[in-house]
Amino acid sequence: xxxxxxxxxxxxxxxxxxxxxxxxxxxxxxxxxxxxxxxxxxxxxxxxxxxxxxxxxxxxxxxxxxxxxxxxxxxxxxxxxxxxxxxxxxxxxxxxxxxxxxxxxxxxxxxx
Amino acid sequence: xxxxxxxxxxxxxxxxxxxxxxxxxxxxxxxxxxxxxxxxxxxxxxxxxxxxxxxxxxxxxxxxxxxxxxxxxxxxxxxxxxxxxxxxxxxxxxxxxxxxxxxxxxxxxx
Numbered sequence: 001x002x003x004x005x006x007x008x009x010x011x012x013x014x015x016x017x018x019x020x021x022x023x024x025x026x027x028x029x030x031x032x033x034x035x036x037x038x039x040x041x042x043x044x045x046x047x048x049x050x051x052x053x054x055x056x057x058x059x060x061x062x063x064x065x066x067x068x069x070x071x072x073x074x075x076x077x078x079x080x081x082x083x084x085x086x087x088x089x090x091x092x093x094x095x096x097x098x099x100x101x102x103x104x105x106x107x108x109x110x111x112x
Numbered sequence: 113x114x115x116x117x118x119x120x121x122x123x124x125x126x127x128x129x130x131x132x133x134x135x136x137x138x139x140x141x142x143x144x145x146x147x148x149x150x151x152x153x154x155x156x157x158x159x160x161x162x163x164x165x166x167x168x169x170x171x172x173x174x175x176x177x178x179x180x181x182x183x184x185x186x187x188x189x190x191x192x193x194x195x196x197x198x199x200x201x202x203x204x205x206x207x208x209x210x211x212x213x214x215x216x217x218x219x220x221x222x
Contacts, residue, residue, distance in 0.1 A: 043216055
């Protein structure tokens with residue numbers, strides 16, 4: 001049973017467009033929600049993260065929107081660039097646990 | 113700092129062979145983990161360690177062994193390789209809630 005459900009599995013966006021990746025969770029004990037970015041042939045790397053006491057966090061063109069009541073969070077990439085083409089993983093941590101539960105990933109392709 | 117290093121980068125094995133995937137980190141992190149990545153399956157936890165001498169099983173531990181004799185090293189052993197173990201393997205070390213991943217080992221079992 002997937003504890004963190006991520007969609008879509010793949011996404012194609014034109015340069016300059018907005019990329020949106022969604023994640024949903026069931027366990028209300030999750031208290032930290034990171035997103036990881038993975039380029040081909042590389043390991044994932046932390047991109048941005050949020051705690052449930054805020055509804056939005058923005059870092060440059062990347063924004064996490066968090067809806068605690070719906071148990072959903074999403075990654076928005078504004079003005080998407082070909083260099084953003086990568087696989088994105090959402091994740092969730094239980095309070096006090098350093099091991100995240102990962103979503104299955106979204107392969108993003110941004111066409112020039 | 114080199115961060116998290118993994119060797120080898122690529123490996124081809126025959127069914128039944130054994131091997132060790134090496135992982136080392138120079139950040140003095142207590143927590144380390146091994147994942148496998150398969151298409152459409154995301155990152156699945158194999159084993160993890162909370163410090164030297166302490167290891168535990170993750171989601172998919174069968175067919176794999178680990179040990180943690182030092183803070184720096186966390187090798188993953190395949191006891192008798194099977195085609196189902198064809199995958200990309202990532203080692204990670206953790207501080208706080210951030211995981212630092214190595215570059216991965218692509219393993220093919222024929």
